[in-house]
Amino acid sequence: MLMLIKRLLERNALAIALFITLLVAFLSLASLRGVASINISNSDKIGHTIAYFTLSLSWFYVFKDNSKKRIITLFLLIIYGIVLEILQGTLTTYRTADFYDFIANTTGVLLAVFVFYLWSYNQEN
DSSP states (O other), X not given: OHHHHHHHHHHXXXXXXXXXXXXXXXXXXXXXXXXXXXXXXXXXXXXXXXXXXXXXXXXXXXXXXXXXXXXXXXXXXXXXXXXXXXXXXXXXXXXXXXXXXXXXXHHHHHHHHHHHHHHHHHHHO
């Protein structure tokens, strides 16, 4: 069963990464009024970190055999977070650009780099 899941993931890695990319953009720009939220201090920052961690891992897996593309992807994901924050502040009236959201996004990307490195190191040994 695990081999089947692994093969499905490998065959569909690009589609999964693209879906997550679009999902992050939608969640970043959509109005979430009326959606139940968790009343924990800075819970949205945790959400940003988790979203960009997941987004980054999906793209790093797509480029698991190409370290140069992973490095480029790292920088593009950080830029993606910046662009979405700017768009929140300029395109929407119900969202605001937040420097701390950018920090949370970047934290998610960097955590994914660390986890991916550990995973790939363990795969080699």
